Amino acid sequence: MQELSLRPSKNDILTGTMSAKIKKIEVDGHIITIVNHNSDDFISLTDMIKAKDGSFYISDWLRNANTLDYISAWESMHNPSFNYGEFATIRQSAGSNAFKISVKELIEKTNASCVIAKAGRYGGTYAHKDIAFNFGMWISPVFQLYIVKEYQRLKEVETNQYNLEWNVKRILSKVNYHIQTDAVKDYIIPQSKYTKETEWLAYAEEADILNVALFTFTAKQWREANPQLALEGKNLRDIASINELAILSNLESANADMIREGENKNERFKKLYKIAQYQKEILDKQDFLKSIKKTTDDVYLDKGKPNNLQE
Known part of the structure; x- marks a missing residue:
């Protein structure tokens, strides 16, 4: 054989x-x-x-x-x-x-x-x-x-502490996403010109505000740059690092608060961008592995080997 x-x-x-x-x-x-x-x-x-x-x-x-x-x-x-x-x-x-x-x-x-x-x-x-x-x-x-x-x-992949933490952070970001969508539904859509058929655009625009603030590109731009991953049904959040998912959860909550307070889109983006960059700088210093994007399920095993760890 x-x-x-x-x-x-x-x-x-x-x-x-x-x-x-x-x-x-x-x-x-x-x-x-x-x-x-x-x-x-x-x-x-x-x-x-x-x-x-x-x-x-x-x-x-x-x-x-x-x-x-x-x-x-x-x-x-x-x-x-x-x-x-x-x-x-x-x-x-x-x-x-x-x-x-x-x-x-x-x-x-x-x-x-x-x-x-x-x-x-x-x-x-x-x-x-x-x-x-x-x-x-x-x-x-x-x-x-x-x-x-x-x-x-x-x-080993299933029990790896980083994969377990990634899963928790991904779930948390999904939960906090609902906090943001509720704010969009209650405060943005009623004051907009969206019809029932097009109101989904309001949710997509708010999601992309966070995408650009944290990842520096929209969901569409990511799909165009990563066609194979997109074909596999993945989005930019599915390969985010542990730190990025933690920050994303914080941004979703902060954005919902600002929407309820009536802040306009441009002001919200500026604040969210500053929050994202500040938190990323701090978190990435704490643990090298948590700053790595999850491109595969075993990335934390491979990158966590002694000769792959940064000083």
């Missing part, structure tokens, strides 16, 4: 209600989906088998006696409802040329919980990470080692 390349997937973290539990890793060009099931990670065997040379099916792995023994051992530790009687019958047939069993049959006959079959979007066969790593060994020892390494990297 050719040498495997390991790099983080662009789709590690997705948006939306369902996709909040969907993660992806990439090994040797193969995108492998991970779903959250019963508060644990289940990895797509359907995605993994694409890395095995030749025409093979998951059932080819499942008919192996060693595979069945491994599944039985796992179920004995995690599943009190496992049907050992039915499993014993299946196990006796393992090894014969005629023996074959599907994941669906295994689940129905033994009440196994280490594998699941999902329909619809992100459908396919998934296995608990312990079982998936065993499946990876069946594909090849090298592939198994790399998928374990990439999974560990994903966990």
Whole structure:
């Protein structure tokens, strides 16, 4: 098998209600989906088998006696409802040329919980990470080692203190955005000439006042300068640094106060720009990593290595 390349997937973290539990890793060009099931990670065997040379099916792995023994051992530790009687019958047939069993049959006959079959979007066969790593060994020892390494990297990204803080700051900036939009709705729109169909422009203009004050360009200018990121559904706030998100929250609150006090747009922008520059100068001195834009999910891991830290 050719040498495997390991790099983080662009789709590690997705948006939306369902996709909040969907993660992806990439090994040797193969995108492998991970779903959250019963508060644990289940990895797509359907995605993994694409890395095995030749025409093979998951059932080819499942008919192996060693595979069945491994599944039985796992179920004995995690599943009190496992049907050992039915499993014993299946196990006796393992090894014969005629023996074959599907994941669906295994689940129905033994009440196994280490594998699941999902329909619809992100459908396919998934296995608990312990079982998936065993499946990876069946594909090849090298592939198994790399998928374990990439999974560990994903966990490291998820628990990294800077990523956790970034997520908190992003949520806070979204919450404070509503404070600003309420001020626009109550104080700007009633005094403007916007119609019901065009009042969204008032919200966009206020958002861009903050964008220019903090980032020095509008949302449209950012999209034009970063077409690939825009195609991926990202905006300039999605790649902002931790410090920028903290400042953005402060600006949203300050802007809402000034709107309620009746200050005009030009005066508000001047004050917001001064606030942004002052706070950025102070915060960026405190922690180098918090000043780095989050261009990828693992940027804080890479930049946080000792040889990458500034004095």
